[in-house]
Amino acid sequence: MTGTALPVMNAATGCVEAPVLRERGQREVFCGLTGIVWLHRKMQDAFFLVVGSRTCAHLIQSAAGVMIFAEPRFATAILGDRDLAGMADCNEELDRVVRELLARRPDITTLFLVGSCPSEVIKLDLGRAAERLGGEYAGRVRILNYSGSGIETTFTQGEDACLKALVPVLPEAPATQESVLVCGTLADVVEDQFGRIFAELGIPVQFFPPRRATQLPAIGAGTRLLLAQPFLNETARALQSRGATLLSAPYPLGVEGTTAWLRAAAEAFGIAPERFASAIAAPAQRARTAVARYRPTLEGKRLFFFPDSQLEIPLARFLARELGVELLEVGTPYLDRALVAAELPLVPATQLAEGQDVEKQLDRCLAARPDLTICGLGLANPLEAEGLRTKWSIELVFSPIHGFDQAGDLAELFARPLQRIARLKV
Numbered sequence: 401m402t403g404t405a406l407p408v409m410n411a412a413t414g415c416v417e418a419p420v421l422r423e424r425g426q427r428e429v430f431c432g433l434t435g436i437v438w439l440h441r442k443m444q445d446a447f448f449l450v451v452g453s454r455t456c457a458h459l460i461q462s463a464a465g466v467m468i469f470a471e472p473r474f475a476t477a478i479l480g481d482r483d484l485a486g487m488a489d490c491n492e493e494l495d496r497v498v499r500e501l502l503a504r505r506p507d508i509t510t511l512f513l514v515g516s517c518p519s520e521v522i523k524l525d526l527g528r529a530a531e532r533l534g535g536e537y538a539g540r541v542r543i544l545n546y547s548g549s550g551i552e553t554t555f556t557q558g559e560d561a562c563l564k565a566l567v568p569v570l571p572e573a574p575a576t577q578e579s580v581l582v583c584g585t586l587a588d589v590v591e592d593q594f595g596r597i598f599a600e601l602g603i604p605v606q607f608f609p610p611r612r613a614t615q616l617p618a619i620g621a622g623t624r625l626l627l628a629q630p631f632l633n634e635t636a637r638a639l640q641s642r643g644a645t646l647l648s649a650p651y652p653l654g655v656e657g658t659t660a661w662l663r664a665a666a667e668a669f670g671i672a673p674e675r676f677a678s679a680i681a682a683p684a685q686r687a688r689t690a691v692a693r694y695r696p697t698l699e700g701k702r703l704f705f706f707p708d709s710q711l712e713i714p715l716a717r718f719l720a721r722e723l724g725v726e727l728l729e730v731g732t733p734y735l736d737r738a739l740v741a742a743e744l745p746l747v748p749a750t751q752l753a754e755g756q757d758v759e760k761q762l763d764r765c766l767a768a769r770p771d772l773t774i775c776g777l778g779l780a781n782p783l784e785a786e787g788l789r790t791k792w793s794i795e796l797v798f799s800p801i802h803g804f805d806q807a808g809d810l811a812e813l814f815a816r817p818l819q820r821i822a823r824l825k826v
């Protein structure tokens with residue numbers, strides 16, 4: 401552990417130079433399989449086949465819910481005792497399961513074989529399996545693989561790994577084709593809102609992941625990459641290696657973040673400031689009004705972020721600057737400075753923490769007694785039992801929170817636990 405000194409705040413640089421508390425110890429986070437919950441809703445012709453244990457099946461079913469009347473778009477090929485003991489040929493079994501699945505479900509156009517802790521432990525090579533089966537189904541079903549294992553990862557890395565697996569199969573765009581590529585899963589309603597603003601600005605835009613896995617965006621030297629999520633490090637690097645240029649911007653959370661995010665694209669395309677101001681005027685004003693409703697509840701409240709979703713830094717910026725909260729500690733599983741370069745100068749003085757040693761962090765949290773703690777599900781109940789109010793960070797990934805029209809809803813997610821306790825006290 402290093403850097404335990406209090407952060408040094410410089411108004412001009414925000415948290416850029418603040419010391420970071422780096423911890424390595426026991427962590428309390430979900431694994432990357434969780435990403436299937438929002439990825440399968442987004443790419444409606446894709447299927448996610450987890451190759452894992454009953455625990456993996458249980459996690460994914462309870463997180464995503466069971467669709468009784470719809471055909472599910474995820475499943476688990478369960479590794480049994482004989483597989484785990486190396487007594488069965490897992491590849492043969494997997495091929496059989498995939499053949500049965502694809503025979504029954506002609507609607508599947510892209511199949512992801514998703515690795516797990518057990519498949520990694522027995523060193524089942526899903527890359528080779530995807531290649532082998534991909535050859536068999538060439539022209540009909542694209543078969544890719546990635547790992548959602550919880551070994552040394554946090555849950556949003558599942559989306560990063562999935563999108564990275566798609567990058568090599570993205571079509572090549574002609575060098576003269578200029579467009580913005582918005583990268584990161586967005587709810588369809590949010591994607592439509594952004595689509596309308598980009599259209600008004602006259603900027604061609606593509607979204608990744610797309611709604612249909614067969615309609616992949618084209619990428620090339622004219623692609624400007626605008627990340628919608630701060631946890632897509634690997635995908636961003638892969639896209640850059642395909643020629644895309646990363647636009648540095650805060651993330652589109654809250655009025656300020658959304659404005660700056662859209663402005664980064666507008667500036668890259670030489671859009672006149674007046675045209676930009678006019679395109680965002682109405683939704684930005686609606687968002688300011690919606691956010692202002694929650695300021696009385698949140699202003700001056702002391703917040704503590706445990707590291708979980710990797711959204712912590714942009715959320716802390718939004719809450720501090722637009723709602724007046726006081727940040728006690730902002731933990732994040734990984735601090736990739738390149739991806740939060742435009743965020744850090746905007747985050748007011750606070751203790752940044754990277755990684756986790758959960759017992760030590762719990763001690764700090766309990767000593768600080770924040771008004772609201774943002775944490776994973778596993779920590780929420782114990783902290784509530786200690787009399788602290790909590791917000792589940794996973795809810796922030798499951799809910800539409802990006803863009804102007806969701807800014808009020810985002811503020812409400814943090815205000816609700818505080819309003820509930822105020823009501824209980826009356």
Ligand code: SF4
Pocket residue numbers: 431432433452453455456457459515516517518548549550551
């Ligand atoms: S991938 Fe690992 S952490 Fe995730 S449910 Fe399966 S066994 Fe648990």
